[in-house]
Amino acid sequence: xxxxxxxxxxxxxxxxxxxxxxxxLLGATLAVHLFFLISGFFISFVLTEKYKSIKGRxxxxxxxxxxxxxxxxxxxxxxxxxxxxxxxxxxxxxxQSYFGNILAQFHSISAFPAPAVxxxxxxxxxxxxxxxxxxxKIHSLSNNLILSGNAxxxxxxxxxxxLVPVAWILALExxxxxxxxxxxxxxxxxxxxxxxxxxLLRIDFILNxxxxxxxxxxxxxxxxxxxxxxxLSYKMSGKILRFSPNKLIDMVLYITVLIVIINxxxxxxxxxxxxxxxxxxxxxxxxxxxxFIFRLFKYNKLDIFLSNFSYILxxxxxxxxxxxxxxxxxxxxxxxxxxxxxxxxxxLILYIFFLIPLEKFRSKFNIAK
Numbered sequence: 001x002x003x004x005x006x007x008x009x010x011x012x013x014x015x016x017x018x019x020x021x022x023x024x025l026l027g028a029t030l031a032v033h034l035f036f037l038i039s040g041f042f043i044s045f046v047l048t049e050k051y052k053s054i055k056g057r058x059x060x061x062x063x064x065x066x067x068x069x070x071x072x073x074x075x076x077x078x079x080x081x082x083x084x085x086x087x088x089x090x091x092x093x094x095x096q097s098y099f100g101n102i103l104a105q106f107h108s109i110s111a112f113p114a115p116a117v118x119x120x121x122x123x124x125x126x127x128x129x130x131x132x133x134x135x136x137k138i139h140s141l142s143n144n145l146i147l148s149g150n151a152x153x154x155x156x157x158x159x160x161x162x163l164v165p166v167a168w169i170l171a172l173e174x175x176x177x178x179x180x181x182x183x184x185x186x187x188x189x190x191x192x193x194x195x196x197x198x199x200l201l202r203i204d205f206i207l208n209x210x211x212x213x214x215x216x217x218x219x220x221x222x223x224x225x226x227x228x229x230x231x232l233s234y235k236m237s238g239k240i241l242r243f244s245p246n247k248l249i250d251m252v253l254y255i256t257v258l259i260v261i262i263n264x265x266x267x268x269x270x271x272x273x274x275x276x277x278x279x280x281x282x283x284x285x286x287x288x289x290x291x292f293i294f295r296l297f298k299y300n301k302l303d304i305f306l307s308n309f310s311y312i313l314x315x316x317x318x319x320x321x322x323x324x325x326x327x328x329x330x331x332x333x334x335x336x337x338x339x340x341x342x343x344x345x346x347x348l349i350l351y352i353f354f355l356i357p358l359e360k361f362r363s364k365f366n367i368a369k
Contacts (some may be wrong), residue, residue, distance in 0.1 A: 001038055001293055002306025004286075007261060008034055009310045012166070013317040013343060017336050019096075023265040029217045030264065030279055032169060033226050034286055039173060040230020041290045043180050048234070058181045065177045067362050068311075069170055073127055075354060076315050080163050083323055094326040098165065098318070105156050112143045119145060120161045127170035133159040134168070134214035152213060166318050172220055176227045183231060191232055198225035203275065211274040229287050237291035250292040257289055308355060312347045320346055 011025040012032070018024075026034070046064075051057040084091060084099050091100035109117060116138075123130050136158045137148040151158060162168070186194065202222045205215055217223065233240075244250060260267075260282065270277040297303035320343045328335070 001042070001290070001297060002300075002303035002310065004258070004261070004293070005035070005038065005310040006306050006313070007258075008032075009314045009317070012314065013321065013340075014336070016166075016318055016321050017339055026261055026264045030282065032217050033223075033279070033283055034261075035169070036172070036176070036223055036226040037230045037233075037283060037287055038290070039176060040227040040232075041234045041287075041294065042230075043177065044184055044231045044234035045294070047181060047184055061181065062177070064362070065174075067358065069174065070126065071358055072312065072315055072350075072354070073164065073167060073170065075350070076164050076167075076319065077124065079316075080319050083319060084163075087323060087326060090326045091322075097326040098160075098322045100326065101156070101160055102163065105160055112138075116143065116145050123161070124163050127164075127167040128174055130162060130168040130171040131214075131218055131220060133157075133162060134218050149210070149215075150212075164315065164318070166314065168218065169314075172218075172223055175220055176224070179224075180231075183228065186231075188232070188235055191228060191235065195225055195228045195232065198222065198228070201225075206274050226283065229283065230290070233287045233290045237294070240288070240291045241295060244292060247296060250296040253289045253292045254296055257286055257293070260285065309347060309351055312350050312355060313343065316347050316350060317343045 007025060008031040011030075012028045014024045015028040025031075047057065047061055051060055054060050080099075084103065087099075088103060091097045092103055094100050109120070112120075123133060133151075135147060135149070135151055136145045137151040137154045138144075138156060138158060139146050145158060148154070159165070159168075183191075198221065202225060205211070205219075205222065215222070244253070264278075264282065267278055270281075321339055324335075324339050324342065
């Protein structure tokens, strides 16, 4: 599934390069949803098979997730702070710079009450609760943080205080991981009921006008639905795989899915009211063929590399994009290509000099990758 993950990450960072959802690959919203789907499937495999014979399976699972998420997050956070300090003047001189806006907002931090300042510090310390920034706005008189259903339309944005702005996705992933050992205990029928109820809740949100950002792909209770679909796909994989004992068919299904997701914007964008029908058809399509794809690449070293590399690419890309945008406010020819190559090279350096040593460190504890 590594190549699919790579395509999803590229979809997201192209949106960030262009500053709009655009028409390239899948866009950000569907890419995030497919990430959650794959995560549900893979985490089910890890807990059910990979750690089956390990004593203290759940504790080991949490430790591996900790080592997977937080060290790289802290490294990117550290590099972000260094970059902001080093290129401070460039960021401040570019109105479209995300980090320039962060600097401007932190210059006025003394105007905020102590609870708000503590909140800004804590949400950057780890990804946990970073998703909450999308439901808070700054009171225009007191500067207190208050709940808002459309917080992203207000300036300054609370979300604008995130130093690693893409890490809110990790917050949702952490919630999924915390619940996963217990969610996996659900039988297929209760799991289906849970999924249907959450889907009805999503439809209710849409009918009540909550179909925009952040409600369409950042709200944890609704996104749990997609993670559960991944768990369901795994639980049903034994039955699903009976339809295809031949790996040639697995490859045909895999290539079909790749063609569909790469050509997503060429498909008719069908809606029922404000419900994105084609969006959910693709989620269900991938969910139904994940067992075949996983069987095909379960122990493939290149696929494992692409999966690990995709995570680094995802977490590091925004730092490179905004730095280039500030250094070159008038975009040179082939700006997207230059930035993309830079992101890939930067991520490769982190992979070689950080992730590989980290994996060796993990192996000392006899922790599976």
